[in-house]
Amino acid sequence: MLKIIIPTIMLIPLTWMSKPNMIWINTTTYGLLISLISLFYLNQPNDNTLNSSLMFFSDSLSAPLLALTTWLLPLMLMASQHHLSKEPLTRKKLYISMLILLQLFLIMTFTASELIFFYILFEATLIPTLIIITRWGNQTERLNAGLYFLFYTLMGSLPLLVALLYIHNFMGSLNFLMIQYWIQPLPNSWSNIFLWLACMMAFMVKMPLYGLHLWLPKAHVEAPIAGSMVLAAVLLKLGGYGMMRITTLLNPLTNFMAYPFMMLSLWGMIMTSSICLRQTDLKSLIAYSSVSHMALVIVAVLIQTPWSYMGATALMIAHGLTSSMLFCLANSNYERIHSRTMILARGLQTLLPLMAAWWLLASLTNLALPPTINLIGELFVVMSSFSWSNITIILMGINITITALYSLYMLITTQRGKYSHHIKNIKPSFTRENALMTLHLLPLLLLSLNPKIILGPLY
Amino acid sequence: MKPPILIIIMATIMTGTMIVMLSSHWLLIWIGFEMNMLAIIPILMKKYNPRAMEASTKYFLTQATASMLLMMGVTINLLYSGQWVVSKISNPIASIMMTTALTMKLGLSPFHFWVPEVTQGITLMSGMILLTWQKIAPMSILYQISPSINTNLLMLMALTSVLVGGWGGLNQTQLRKIMAYSSIAHMGWMAAIITYNPTMMVLNLTLYILMTLSTFMLFMLNSSTTTLSLSHMWNKFPLITSMILILMLSLGGLPPLSGFIPKWMIIQELTKNNMIIIPTLMAITALLNLYFYLRLTYSTALTMFPSTNNMKMKWQFEYTKKATLLPPLIITSTMLLPLTPMLSVLD
Numbered sequence: 001m002l003k004i005i006i007p008t009i010m011l012i013p014l015t016w017m018s019k020p021n022m023i024w025i026n027t028t029t030y031g032l033l034i035s036l037i038s039l040f041y042l043n044q045p046n047d048n049t050l051n052s053s054l055m056f057f058s059d060s061l062s063a064p065l066l067a068l069t070t071w072l073l074p075l076m077l078m079a080s081q082h083h084l085s086k087e088p089l090t091r092k093k094l095y096i097s098m099l100i101l102l103q104l105f106l107i108m109t110f111t112a113s114e115l116i117f118f119y120i121l122f123e124a125t126l127i128p129t130l131i132i133i134t135r136w137g138n139q140t141e142r143l144n145a146g147l148y149f150l151f152y153t154l155m156g157s158l159p160l161l162v163a164l165l166y167i168h169n170f171m172g173s174l175n176f177l178m179i180q181y182w183i184q185p186l187p188n189s190w191s192n193i194f195l196w197l198a199c200m201m202a203f204m205v206k207m208p209l210y211g212l213h214l215w216l217p218k219a220h221v222e223a224p225i226a227g228s229m230v231l232a233a234v235l236l237k238l239g240g241y242g243m244m245r246i247t248t249l250l251n252p253l254t255n256f257m258a259y260p261f262m263m264l265s266l267w268g269m270i271m272t273s274s275i276c277l278r279q280t281d282l283k284s285l286i287a288y289s290s291v292s293h294m295a296l297v298i299v300a301v302l303i304q305t306p307w308s309y310m311g312a313t314a315l316m317i318a319h320g321l322t323s324s325m326l327f328c329l330a331n332s333n334y335e336r337i338h339s340r341t342m343i344l345a346r347g348l349q350t351l352l353p354l355m356a357a358w359w360l361l362a363s364l365t366n367l368a369l370p371p372t373i374n375l376i377g378e379l380f381v382v383m384s385s386f387s388w389s390n391i392t393i394i395l396m397g398i399n400i401t402i403t404a405l406y407s408l409y410m411l412i413t414t415q416r417g418k419y420s421h422h423i424k425n426i427k428p429s430f431t432r433e434n435a436l437m438t439l440h441l442l443p444l445l446l447l448s449l450n451p452k453i454i455l456g457p458l459y
Numbered sequence: 460m461k462p463p464i465l466i467i468i469m470a471t472i473m474t475g476t477m478i479v480m481l482s483s484h485w486l487l488i489w490i491g492f493e494m495n496m497l498a499i500i501p502i503l504m505k506k507y508n509p510r511a512m513e514a515s516t517k518y519f520l521t522q523a524t525a526s527m528l529l530m531m532g533v534t535i536n537l538l539y540s541g542q543w544v545v546s547k548i549s550n551p552i553a554s555i556m557m558t559t560a561l562t563m564k565l566g567l568s569p570f571h572f573w574v575p576e577v578t579q580g581i582t583l584m585s586g587m588i589l590l591t592w593q594k595i596a597p598m599s600i601l602y603q604i605s606p607s608i609n610t611n612l613l614m615l616m617a618l619t620s621v622l623v624g625g626w627g628g629l630n631q632t633q634l635r636k637i638m639a640y641s642s643i644a645h646m647g648w649m650a651a652i653i654t655y656n657p658t659m660m661v662l663n664l665t666l667y668i669l670m671t672l673s674t675f676m677l678f679m680l681n682s683s684t685t686t687l688s689l690s691h692m693w694n695k696f697p698l699i700t701s702m703i704l705i706l707m708l709s710l711g712g713l714p715p716l717s718g719f720i721p722k723w724m725i726i727q728e729l730t731k732n733n734m735i736i737i738p739t740l741m742a743i744t745a746l747l748n749l750y751f752y753l754r755l756t757y758s759t760a761l762t763m764f765p766s767t768n769n770m771k772m773k774w775q776f777e778y779t780k781k782a783t784l785l786p787p788l789i790i791t792s793t794m795l796l797p798l799t800p801m802l803s804v805l806d
Contacts, residue, residue, distance in 0.1 A: 124715040158742040
């Protein structure tokens with residue numbers, strides 16, 4: 001694993017010592033090279049024994065997320081070039097260093113083999129994200145957004161620290177590979193119920209669960225583009241990954257403890273999808289759509305069947321790429337008209353037809369069109385929740401319909417129809433933007449040819 | 460103050476603390492405390508204004524009362540055990556009296572009322588000495604009598620200190636008061652673990668002193684005592700604003716900075732002793748602390764506060780204030796977390 005971590009650390013001296021006109025090129029190129037290295041880990045033998053060292057390991061669950069994280073860094077750098085072009089050189093280098101630092105912490109989080117190490121890095125990812133949102137966001141609301149983001153996550157995760165230390169005392173070690181063999185069923189008692197809650201609430205807040213999702217629209221909307229991309233694509237998946245790792249310790253309590261969270265997720269996904277239909281702010285729409293998709297992941301992880309785990313993993317990867325692409329598209333709008341209101345820039349298909357093609361593909365993947373991996377994820381989750389309880393099919397069906405509705409609403413409002421007359425003089429699409437969209441879309445479409453690499457450890 | 464006098468007074472302060480830490484006779488410990496207190500009064504009154512006089516008087520009164528209480532506890536211990544040597548205190552009354560006296564010296568709740576007012580009335584340098592060096596002596600005595608301290612009393616004091624330190628600092632804009640409430644909260648964390656694992660208390664004290672020293676030095680570099688004047692720092696020393704950001708997050712106990720080490724270790728020791736609710740409560744209340752540190756960083760590092768036009772010229776001048784040992788202090792206050800496995804040498 002050091003072959004990924006040390007090059008990522010060395011990206012920081014690379015930014016600080018490059019010539020001023022080469023900082024973006026250097027970091028993006030080497031970031032892409034690092035993501036090539038991470039692709040090696042996708043070749044997993046099926047017996048789940050890939051263990052690199054004492055501290056790091058990777059299995060079929062963390063390898064796709066690792067590949068997603070390393071793939072996203074060059075994309076974030078490409079997306080940020082425009083809005084940082086007017087800043088002084090030191091601030092550009094600081095921004096890039098924050099992104100690289102965040103990348104480093106995320107790589108270590110996804111490959112951590114000990115749960116306390118995972119916890120420390122889980123919290124460590126908060127600091128660069130906070131700095132990116134609060135320092136480089138654009139509106140005054142970003143201060144509040146940073147506060148909500150930090151404190152919601154910390155309130156959830158401090159009980160997790162206590163719970164992990166308690167489990168450490170109880171089991172002897174928190175090395176994930178070892179505790180798989182020492183798991184005993186958790187008896188039903190009040191203190192074990194609180195243990196379950198303490199373990200899961202951190203990840204529920206991070207996912208986010210419907211009742212605790214208030215930080216997400218604020219943080220996603222106020223963050224600059226790279227911040228939004230990494231938040232939507234990777235940081236939410238930290239919650240899903242953590243939940244999948246820690247539910248192995250918490251059986252059989254999950255059978256009945258999951259009910260309140262299942263209810264919140266099932267209801268919440270419909271609620272947040274419906275809110276999307278009434279949004280005027282483009283980034284806010286994409287943020288609420290993230291909540292809705294992640295609610296599906298929560299339902300899948302709490303059901304704990306093989307198909308649902310496969311669906312959750314596939315959905316996480318698919319949603320990561322799709323959501324990040326949607327944020328990039330929204331940002332390309334924002335950079336031209338400096339407003340996030342959807343109806344201000346309508347009918348863009350006439351003005352920027354290639355970008356309209358990317359909008360179309362992004363919206364189609366967002367509404368889970370076959371044969372994309374979004375569909376595979378959603379379908380597996382719907383099927384497994386149907387087998388858990390037949391009635392959920394109604395709610396899932398309503399959700400799929402409303403998802404289609406708001407994705408098409410977003411597409412039609414921004415792309416179709418007559419253009420608004422004041423946007424005739426926007427700049428045409430940069431090659432950088434088109435490359436960005438291609439790099440998002442290509443993995444998404446290629447993965448539908450071989451989805452088994454993202455289906456996780458239970459394939 | 461004339462240099463020879465300053466040297467003598469500083470030497471007396473240090474000698475006083477050394478006498479407290481190194482002696483095994485209770486009378487000498489009391490003498491050390493009194494030496495320390497009397498010598499620090501002129502330091503507290505370096506600027507001769509009524510506010511400083513009020514601060515020194517309050518400090519003198521509380522510390523003298525605490526020393527007398529300590530002497531009473533020592534005498535009761537002498538009555539019941541017949542010896543002056545510092546060792547396990549067999550009589551619970553003596554133990555409670557000594558604990559109360561020492562926590563009064565430290566500024567733990569419910570004896571915390573003097574800390575903000577004294578810290579506010581004195582200069583930044585004196586405040587730094589007050590909040591760092593003066594904590595060493597009482598803490599060393601608590602370490603030595605730790606097997607016989609009443610756990611319930613100390614845990615109650617610790618919990619209320621963390622709560623007071625968190626809530627009291629929320630409404631403050633004066634930096635010295637903020638650091639005072641931060642000191643109350645950190646002392647609370649230290650007091651919580653003394654009876655279970657005193658080594659962690661020493662770890663927390665060391666890291667707390669390092670972080671507080673760095674913070675005060677950064678404030679002194681800027682000569683700022685209010686949040687508003689701190690917020691002009693981006694004009695003068697933009698690099699130091701990033702240092703303030705990292706230091707404040709470290710004081711708040713965020714991983715992966717070294718301020719997280721004591722909190723992690725303390726929660727680990729408390730959970731080993733089957734206490735689950737108390738560390739959870741303490742950890743969540745520490746978030747209040749984090750809130751007002753974060754507010755400081757918001758105004759200093761993460762936003763560019765509006766300032767008058769003549770402020771913007773200040774970056775052109777070289778600064779001549781000496782920041783003694785600032786780089787090593789900042790590095791030890793923020794980047795020590797990867798060295799946590801080295802704590803095993805303390806066993």
